[in-house]
Structures are given as structure tokens and as C-alpha cells.
Amino acid sequence: MKRSGILLLLCIFLLQHKSNAQDHMYSQFFNSPLYLNPALNGQFPADLRMNLIYRNQWASLPGTLNYLTASVDYNVPRFGGGLGLMVTRSSEGSAYLTKTNFSGLYSYSVGSDEYVLSFGLQGGMTNRKIDWSKLIFDDQIDQTIGIIPGQTSSAELPAFNNKYYFDSGAGVSLTLNRLLVGGALQHINKPNETLTGSKATLPMRSVFHISYRLPLDSYGGGDDEDGSYIIPSIVAYNQAKVTAINAGLQYKNRGVNAGLWYRSSGNTGQEAFVLTFIFDLFINRDGGEKLRLGVGHDANFSKVNYTNSTGSTEGSLGYETTLPKRDNEAKKFPGARRCFDFY
Structure with a gap:
């Protein structure tokens, strides 16, 4: 067998092995609540919420590691839950291995003004695709000049380059x-995402998160947005026997929010310190509107160090608004504290 064929088989093996790795995680998990937990769908004080978050990971390393999630959810006062839509797209590696998921979300809440318990469901379709033509094999490389311009490899490429599957x-x-505490399971149906015909099961991902909003002044006693707060949080992920923990705290004062975090990914050695900022660019309390900008940067160390990778950078936008002529008070869910507005 030619070495080019061996390299192709190695690439296919690595693609299949990728199924046993972790899903990507956002350092600004609080700015992508639907990705964190389907039960947070509709859990906010306004009528309509839109979120967009983008992550560029390890920009200095060869290949791309880019992730994007966009979501919109609608607060339904009758049952204190909501309806939502979410799109998540990832692009990894020089062969542009991409995954695009379109999901619908539904949540329902029970409780009172003292507590709210919310349940959420998520389901949708995922497309996994690779551009085989972007791969370079040894018969396209010259020892002197490197990649030979216009050279075509004799390696036989697989017949299929994409796969569709249901995910829940x-x-x-x-x-x-x-106190806000919650948990979620993703890939419950353990879909087969193979690109070659052999089985490649996507393992379930479990998430546990807990946050506490501690007021620092008299304003915070009434949960007034003009107050100052310390918000410690822990988020733990587990997938394919790999556990990642994100722990830290945010300091919130009016429309500015700054956070410092430590993330450990267990035996993968992907540890990082994370700095995050949130800026409320526009707030119209009478109209229930809020425009929010979030930025974050990971300074990773250990196996993949900051000098080689230049870390990871995130940016996010969020917008909340109320709809005209909507009678919120007449149909209001009794749990006024249900919102995921800790940040």
C-alpha cells in the first residue's frame, strides 16, 4: 500500500477518534444559556431574547478551531417556560471538518415566587461534513520545495463526505x-456520526452548573440592578470519561461585569485562566430592552501552552426586548424569580 493510502487511513482514524473527544465549551457559558442547558430556555424577564457567541481557539496552531452558536427564545408566561431555536456550528482542522446543528427547544416551569423548577427538551438535526480535497498526502510533497503546486494525489478518497443525524x-x-443550580444531558440518543461507514458513536455529554448571587450593598437586598454583586459559579462537563471544570466568580456593578476563572480539563492537560467582561451597552427598563456585549480570553498552559497557541478568544452579543401590546401581567407565571439573569 502506498504511503499516501496509509496517511489517508490515519486521517480517517483520527476523524473517527474525534467522536470520543469532548464537545467544545464556551468560557462565557452565561452568554449562551441555551447551549449550557435547555431548561434555561425562556428563563428571562423580557419577552424575546437573542444570543450570539463566537469562539476562536488556539489561533496560532495550524488548522482552524472556530465555534459559533446563535439562539433565539421566547418567554411564554402561561407556563413560565419558553420556545426556542438554536444553531451551533464548528469548524476544525485544515480539512474543514464542520458540524452544524439546528435544534428546537421547549421548556416548562413549576413553582411560586419563592422557587422555580424548570424542565427543558431539545431536539434537532446535525450535519457533519469534511472537505477531503483539503488533505495533503506524501505524493503531493517534494522534499526540496514542499507542497507541489497543482499535484493530484493518487490516494483514493472515501465516497462520502457528509453525514446527517438526529440529536437530542x-x-x-x-x-x-x-441560588441557581441545574444539569443537562446532550446526545442522549448517542448518534452514529461516522463518515466512513464504520460505527462512530457520539458519547453523551453531561453538564452540572451552580451559581450564587451575593449582594455587596443595600441595593442588592432587593435584587436591584443598580447594586453590586459577587457571583461565584462552577460548571462541570463530562464526556467520554473526560471531566472539565470551570470555576470562578464575576463582579457585577450596574452595567459592567468582570470575571476571573480557572478551567481544568482533567487528563487532557488543557488548563487555562480565563478573563471575561460584560458591558450593558443599552438598557431601557421601561421598554424591557437590554443590549449586551461580552468578551473573554483564555490563557492556557500545561500541555498546550500560551506561547505556542496565543490562547482562545470569545465575543458575544445578547439582546432582550418586550413585544408591543402583550398583556404580560394578566398571564404572568407566579415565579417572578425564574430568570437566568444572574449576570
């Missing part, structure tokens, strides 16, 4: 006074 998730969250 579910979650639960509890808001109790100033």
Missing part, C-alpha cells in the same frame, strides 16, 4: 432565592 438533549434547573 434535556435539562433541569432550579432557581431558589439567589
Whole structure:
């Protein structure tokens, strides 16, 4: 067998092995609530919410590691839950291995003004695709000049370059006074995402998160947005026997929010310190509007160090608004504290 064929088989093996790796994680998990937990769908004080988050990971390393999630959810006061749509897209490697997921979300809440327990469901289709033509094999490389311009490899490429499959998730969250705790499962149906015909099961991903909003002044006693707060949080992910923990805190004062985090990914050695900022660019409390900008940067160390990778950078936008002529008060869910507005 030619070495080019061996390289192709190695590439296919690595693509299949990727199924046993972790899904990507956002350092600004609080700016992508639907990706974090389907039960947070519809859990906000306005009528309509839109979120967009982008992550560029390890920009200095060869190949691309880019991730994007866009979502919109609608607060349904009758049952204190919501309806939502979410699109997540990832692009990894020089062969542009991409995954695009379109999901619908539904959540339902029970509770009172003292607590709210929310349940969420998620389901949608995922497309996994690769551009085989972007791969370079040894018969396209010259020892002197490197890649030979216009050279075609004799390696036989696989017949298929994309795969569609159904994917599902579910979650639960509890808001109790100033405490928010929740958990979620993704890839519950363990879909087969192979590109070659052999089985490549996508393992389930579990998420646990907990946050507490601690007021620092008299304003915070009434949960006034003009107050100052410290918000410690822990988020733990587990997938394919790999556990990642993101722990830290945010300091919130009016429309500015700054956070410092530590993330450990267990035996993968992907550890990082994370700095995040949130800026409320526009707030119209009478109209229930809020425009928010978030930025974050990971300074990773250990196996993949910051000098080689220049870290990872995130940017996010969020917008909330109320709809005209909507009678919120007449159909209001009794749990006024249900919103994921800790940040």
C-alpha cells in the first residue's frame, strides 16, 4: 500500500477518534444559556431574547478551531417556560471538518415566587461534513520545495463526505432565592456520526452548573440592578470519561461585569485562566430592552501552552426586548424569580 493510502487511513482514524473527544465549551457559558442547558430556555424577564457567541481557539496552531452558536427564545408566561431555536456550528482542522446543528427547544416551569423548577427538551438535526480535497498526502510533497503546486494525489478518497443525524438533549434547573443550580444531558440518543461507514458513536455529554448571587450593598437586598454583586459559579462537563471544570466568580456593578476563572480539563492537560467582561451597552427598563456585549480570553498552559497557541478568544452579543401590546401581567407565571439573569 502506498504511503499516501496509509496517511489517508490515519486521517480517517483520527476523524473517527474525534467522536470520543469532548464537545467544545464556551468560557462565557452565561452568554449562551441555551447551549449550557435547555431548561434555561425562556428563563428571562423580557419577552424575546437573542444570543450570539463566537469562539476562536488556539489561533496560532495550524488548522482552524472556530465555534459559533446563535439562539433565539421566547418567554411564554402561561407556563413560565419558553420556545426556542438554536444553531451551533464548528469548524476544525485544515480539512474543514464542520458540524452544524439546528435544534428546537421547549421548556416548562413549576413553582411560586419563592422557587422555580424548570424542565427543558431539545431536539434537532446535525450535519457533519469534511472537505477531503483539503488533505495533503506524501505524493503531493517534494522534499526540496514542499507542497507541489497543482499535484493530484493518487490516494483514493472515501465516497462520502457528509453525514446527517438526529440529536437530542434535556435539562433541569432550579432557581431558589439567589441560588441557581441545574444539569443537562446532550446526545442522549448517542448518534452514529461516522463518515466512513464504520460505527462512530457520539458519547453523551453531561453538564452540572451552580451559581450564587451575593449582594455587596443595600441595593442588592432587593435584587436591584443598580447594586453590586459577587457571583461565584462552577460548571462541570463530562464526556467520554473526560471531566472539565470551570470555576470562578464575576463582579457585577450596574452595567459592567468582570470575571476571573480557572478551567481544568482533567487528563487532557488543557488548563487555562480565563478573563471575561460584560458591558450593558443599552438598557431601557421601561421598554424591557437590554443590549449586551461580552468578551473573554483564555490563557492556557500545561500541555498546550500560551506561547505556542496565543490562547482562545470569545465575543458575544445578547439582546432582550418586550413585544408591543402583550398583556404580560394578566398571564404572568407566579415565579417572578425564574430568570437566568444572574449576570
